[in-house]
Amino acid sequence: GREKFLTVELIISPEISDRILIIEDVTDLVKAQKAQAWKEVARRIAHEIKNPLTPITLNAERIRRQFKKGNPEIEEIIDKAVDSILAEVEVIKRLIDEFRKFARLPLPEKKLSDVNQLVRNSLEPFENRVKLKFEFEDIPQIPVDKSLMREVFINLIENSIEAGATEVTVSTTLRNGKVFIVFRDNGPGIPEEIADKLFAPYVSTKEDGWGLGLSIVKKIVEDHGGKIYTVDRNTFVIELPV
Structure with missing residues (x-):
């Protein structure tokens, strides 16, 4: 069956002997809030991945530019650029690992x-x-x-x-x-x-x-x-x- 989210409110009035129980289906509201939360997560992930992509792109372009120029120090340039690229790839890898951990936590075995x-x-x-x-x-x-x-x-x-x-x-x-x-x-x-x-x-x-x-x-x-x-x-x- 479908998962439902309900709010329950009990109203007791000292002036009357009756009690009123109000049950409201807030399933759509909860789902909308969850959807909005995941949109925010997706936006933040995109932002965090974009940050290391910039130096990766710049280093790759530098390698190509210096290679076409025939720069005699091209080997040193490549070494430094590759080190920088690998460091940024590690940042992205850490981000993905953390998100996977967050999204796929196992249920507790108590x-x-x-x-x-x-x-x-x-x-x-x-x-x-x-x-x-x-x-x-x-x-x-x-x-x-x-x-x-x-x-x-x-x-x-x-x-x-x-x-x-x-x-x-x-x-x-x-x-x-x-x-x-x-x-x-x-x-x-x-x-x-x-x-x-x-x-x-x-x-x-x-x-x-x-x-x-x-x-x-x-x-x-x-x-x-x-x-x-x-x-x-x-x-x-x-x-x-x-």
Whole structure:
């Protein structure tokens, strides 16, 4: 059958005993929003690919021009031009690899796991790059895909380090049937200009970043039935069901 998206609103009036349940089909609206989002992704990909194509074209034209002139230094010119072309091809390859990863993430294969231990094992290799502080509560094992969740934790810690943080505190708590994993750092914080679109594809403040990392993180967490959000410029919260 067709996938449907519905909004449900319950209206209770203290003046009457009846209750009104309003169900609205917003399938077309959601599909339109998704289509617009993918149009934006396509536009950004085209822009990112166009950037390295310019030096590739210029270097190829230079080789042809100098070859026709019979430049005696043509071998050196070709070597330098080819090095530049290969570097730009690598940029395009990285972009394609990142997009493929974003578009074709596997569904999680969840197994009961000790999240505290998973967080510690994932982040301890970074102790030589940043001061780590763990504040763990006793929480039950929960169903997660260890490999995918490790990617989430590593992405968050790397973002903190690259932003200039020198200390990261990771805490876990259990509240109302949910496990909360909180990452807090002492870095400069999320820039205000991207705060409201932080998890959108191709949003990044890094000169060499594609802006797919947090989009991938969000998808992994949501595929686990959870949520990820910020509570301030230095704090990420992951909610996972028990």
